[in-house]
Amino acid sequence: SYLDVDAPVTGLRLDGGRRLTAPPDDHPNLAGWYEDGPSPGQQGTAVAVGHLDTDSGPAVFAGLTELEPGRLVEVRRADGRTAVYTVDAVREYEKDRFPNREVYGPRGRPELRLITCGGTFNRRTGYSGNVVVFAHLTGIREPVRAAASR
Structure with a gap:
């Protein structure tokens, strides 16, 4: 009972307005990490952004709204370890009232935010808000080693 997102990841940065950019629209299954923040499992707040859907259907973070407190989110790190986070809350904010500091x-402590679109959809302006998953690190799993052959 956890969100299993097996997705390629791209690095994201802030735009001129100091807002986090989204992954390109033509890559619905791409998740984006905020490059200048901590990586998964490190001290601080790691941030990942992904699309809810695109014109072609559900996208990488389509399941985010189904998450509930207590559920696990597992993030495989570049070193092969898996950072395991437990969901604290799932909240929705209107874009013009987005609480950046929160x-x-x-x-x-090491925390994770998963961010996607939310609210109502308008063809011209897109989604009116964002869904944010708040989670904290509860474990790091070592990679499973293949049994040594004799």
Whole structure:
């Protein structure tokens, strides 16, 4: 009972307005990490952004709204380890009232934010809000080693 997102990842940066950019629309299954923040499992707040859907159907973070507190989110790191996070809350915000400090600010422990679109959809302006999953690190799993052959 956890979100299993097996997705390629791209690095994201802030735009001129100091807002986090989204992955390109033509790559619905691409998740984006905020490159200048901590990586999964490190101290601080790691941030990943993904599309809810595109014109072609559900996208990488389509399941985010189904998550509930207590569920697990597993993130495989570049070193092969898996950072395991437990969901604390799933909240929805209107874009013009997005609480940057609450979402991105440090908490004194390793945390994770998963962000996608939410609210109502308008063909011209897109989604009116964002869904944010708040989670904290509860474990790091070592990679499973293949049994040594004799």
